[in-house]
Amino acid sequence: RSYDPDAFAETWQEHPRCALARLVQVARTAGPFCCSLLGDVVVSAAREHLGAARPAAEVEALQAARAREMRTLLTKLGPTFIKFGQMLSIRPDVIPPAAVYEMQKLCDSVPSYPTPDALALIEAELGAPVTDVFEHLQAETKPIAAASLGQVYRCTLRASGELVALKVQRPPDMVRAVSLDLYLLRRYMQAVEWFKTEVLTRTLGAAERTNFDVRLLDSFAAASYLELDYTNEAANLARFSAELVPLLHGRVYVPRCHAALTTRKVLVTEWIEGEQLAKSPPSVIDALIPTGVDCFLAQLLAVGFFHSDPHPGNLLVDARGRLVLIDFGLCAEVAQFDSAALTSALVHLMRGDVDGLVDDAVQLRFLPSEVDREALLPPLRRIFEQGRIAASQELMTRRQGSPASTGSMATRRAQFSAISRQLNQIFFDFPFTVPEYFALITRALIVLEGIALTGDKDFDLFQAAYPYAAKHAARIFGPSQLAAMLGEASQAARNAADTEPLQRARRRSNSGAPSRELQPEPDARVV
Numbered sequence: 001r002s003y004d005p006d007a008f009a010e011t012w013q014e015h016p017r018c019a020l021a022r023l024v025q026v027a028r029t030a031g032p033f034c035c036s037l038l039g040d041v042v043v044s045a046a047r048e049h050l051g052a053a054r055p056a057a058e059v060e061a062l063q064a065a066r067a068r069e070m071r072t073l074l075t076k077l078g079p080t081f082i083k084f085g086q087m088l089s090i091r092p093d094v095i096p097p098a099a100v101y102e103m104q105k106l107c108d109s110v111p112s113y114p115t116p117d118a119l120a121l122i123e124a125e126l127g128a129p130v131t132d133v134f135e136h137l138q139a140e141t142k143p144i145a146a147a148s149l150g151q152v153y154r155c156t157l158r159a160s161g162e163l164v165a166l167k168v169q170r171p172p173d174m175v176r177a178v179s180l181d182l183y184l185l186r187r188y189m190q191a192v193e194w195f196k197t198e199v200l201t202r203t204l205g206a207a208e209r210t211n212f213d214v215r216l217l218d219s220f221a222a223a224s225y226l227e228l229d230y231t232n233e234a235a236n237l238a239r240f241s242a243e244l245v246p247l248l249h250g251r252v253y254v255p256r257c258h259a260a261l262t263t264r265k266v267l268v269t270e271w272i273e274g275e276q277l278a279k280s281p282p283s284v285i286d287a288l289i290p291t292g293v294d295c296f297l298a299q300l301l302a303v304g305f306f307h308s309d310p311h312p313g314n315l316l317v318d319a320r321g322r323l324v325l326i327d328f329g330l331c332a333e334v335a336q337f338d339s340a341a342l343t344s345a346l347v348h349l350m351r352g353d354v355d356g357l358v359d360d361a362v363q364l365r366f367l368p369s370e371v372d373r374e375a376l377l378p379p380l381r382r383i384f385e386q387g388r389i390a391a392s393q394e395l396m397t398r399r400q401g402s403p404a405s406t407g408s409m410a411t412r413r414a415q416f417s418a419i420s421r422q423l424n425q426i427f428f429d430f431p432f433t434v435p436e437y438f439a440l441i442t443r444a445l446i447v448l449e450g451i452a453l454t455g456d457k458d459f460d461l462f463q464a465a466y467p468y469a470a471k472h473a474a475r476i477f478g479p480s481q482l483a484a485m486l487g488e489a490s491q492a493a494r495n496a497a498d499t500e501p502l503q504r505a506r507r508r509s510n511s512g513a514p515s516r517e518l519q520p521e522p523d524a525r526v527v
Contacts (some may be wrong), residue, residue: 002222002225003182003218003221003222003225004224005183005186005218005221006184006509008179008182008183008186008267009183009186010181011179012179012180018180019183021178022180023183024171026184027100027315029073029076029077030073030077031072033066033069033070035385036066036069037066040062040066044059046423056304058365059339060098063098063099064102066097066099067096067098067101067102067103068102068387070085070099070103071085071102071103071105072101073419074106075106075110076109078177078179079149079170079174079177079178080148080177080181080182080185081181082106082110082148083149083224083479084108085105085106086102086103086148089104089106094158106148107312107313110146110147111146111503112142112143112146112151113144113151113170113171115138115139115140115141115153116139116144118151118153118171119137119139120171121167121168121169121171121265121266122266123261125265125266126261126263126265126505128267131158132158132161133157133158133162133261134155134157134158134166135155135157135158135402136154136156136158137153137155137166141153141155145313147296149167149169149170149174149227149228149329150170151165151167151168151170152165152166152168153165153168154166154271156343157258157261157268161269162327163269163271163272164258164268164269164270164271165255165268165269165272166266166267166268167230167266167267167269168265168266169264169265169266174227174228176179178224178225178228179225182217182221182225183213185217185221186214186217186218186221189213189214189217190214192213193213193214194232196213215262219332219362221310223330223332224329224330226329226330227329228264229264230260230262230263230264230265230329231263231264232268232329232370233267233328233329234257234259234267236256236328236331237254237255237256237269237328237453239305240254240307240325241254241256242423243305244295244298244299247298247302247303248294248295248298250322250342251294251295251317251322252295252322252323252324252325253272253292253322253323253324253325254324254328255270255271255272255324255326256270256271257270258270272316272318272324272326273318273319274316274317274318274319274324275316275317276293276312276313276315276316277315277316277323277451278312278315278450278451278505279312280317281406282456283324284317285451285452285456286456287321288317288323289322289420289451289456289459289464290446290464291323291450292315292448292452293448293464293465293512294468294469295323295325295467295517296445296448297465297468297472298468300334300339300342301342301343301469301472302339302340302448302472304333304334304339305331305332305333305334306331306332306334307328307330307331308330308331308332308349309327309329309330309331312447312450312451313327314326315325315451327486338364341358341360341363341364343472343473344356344359344360344473345357345361345364346465346469346472347469347473352384354377354381354384355377357380358371358373358376358377358380358489359504361432366432367430367431367432368431371430372430373430376426376430379426406495408425422478428527436501452464
């Protein structure tokens with residue numbers, strides 16, 4: 001029922017022919033596509049060398065064609081690779097826009113499997129004929145959604161007449177298929193770690209650091225493997241409903257689960273009538289994004305347990321205008337110690353306190369305690385200063401309201417690109433590592449920011465996060481210590497007290513109206 005890499009390795013090492021057959025299948029299926037990509041790179045490089053680079057329109061058309069091929073390929077390779085494609089759908093920094101668009105289709109429109117197979121699995125799991133439990137569910141019924149690990153039907157409970165969402169796992173044996181793919185991926189990550197240690201560090205002289213590739217895969221694999229057990233998802237639903245919803249005073253909602261009808265392969269929950277947040281009008285997105293930011297930060301900093309698969313299809317808006325979270329199969333824990341350190345890091349990041357950020361990085365295990373601070377701090381301070389100047393220039397352009405010229409936009413992109421390259425070089429030169437859960441946090445943030453930008457092109461995630469983060473920091477550290485961390489007590493008080501939506505905060509700051517002073521909480525413990 002849980003991810004155990006040693007048990008997986010023992011099992012598949014006893015069946016080397018099965019593992020080899022799957023490896024050959026993946027290679028045969030993906031090989032032609034990989035060769036095509038390599039050919040595109042070689043041809044493009046040759047044409048650029050000859051001064052005959054492809055026109056932009058031709059490049060975009062080629063990228064779109066390859067993206068469609070990649071989506072089809074991942075679908076053929078099965079659930080584990082579909083999950084990989086879904087992960088790429090929120091990484092515009094890794095793949096081009098055309099590919100992001102195609103990968104997003106994997107979040108909403110994975111090919112379904114025959115309903116009779118689903119009905120047979122439901123009857124086997126519940127031990128009763130489907131018609132005794134559900135209405136409006138027959139062999140010809142089509143699922144309303146299909147995902148990498150299962151599909152969902154809209155039907156009615158015969159006993160109560162309640163409309164429900166019925167989630168059914170893909171037959172026949174998802175555990176076997178996924179465990180084999182995860183075993184092969186782990187062997188690949190082990191090879192990557194060997195290359196980094198033996199080639200990059202010992203041969204090329206890169207900074208010695210703790211390898212994280214296998215641990216990162218194990219973190220994703222452990223969470224993803226739990227998705228195969230729907231009773232775990234039911235427990236996650238109950239926990240979020242009990243711990244998160246009260247914190248946000250009804251601004252978010254979590255569907256009720258019918259535990260008596262839920263098994264390892266079948267999940268029955270309340271049906272939610274609503275539209276995806278990402279497909280809502282910009283005004284709705286703009287109004288709900290502050291709630292989304294508070295919701296995510298509350299999970300991360302207060303509850304210590306967060307929904308780590310918030311792709312656009314999992315965030316809905318119901319008829320009452322509430323933000324509804326669905327699909328709780330992939331969740332992750334954050335220790336209370338890490339929650340406090342993350343809160344401190346957010347405050348230091350907003351303040352631009354590089355020394356404080358390095359201390360936080362040590363506490364969060366990004367850096368070892370013995371890191372050479374004298375060598376690390378000067379280049380970090382220089383990069384932060386460059387970023388501050390570039391951000392200030394962009395903010396000034398926005399406030400002036402003048403349309404940015406192509407040249408000025410290119411200049412700003414070049415500035416931020418140069419800063420990113422310098423930061424990447426620091427990550428390479430110094431022993432930075434990434435804690436296992438942090439990639440899941442990053443994934444959730446990217447999704448939230450991407451949705452917000454469709455409603456407000458000037459959306460700033462840090463500005464939106466500041467009110468909740470500052471107030472939460474005041475609860476943890478106390479108002480006085482927070483003021484000292486920020487360096488400006490009055491500004492800390494104003495921001496910590498401000499729990500209004502982001503738009504109201506912007507209007508208040510633009511009009512020059514004074515903000516409320518922070519009222520110290522009677523209890524400074526974590527919420």
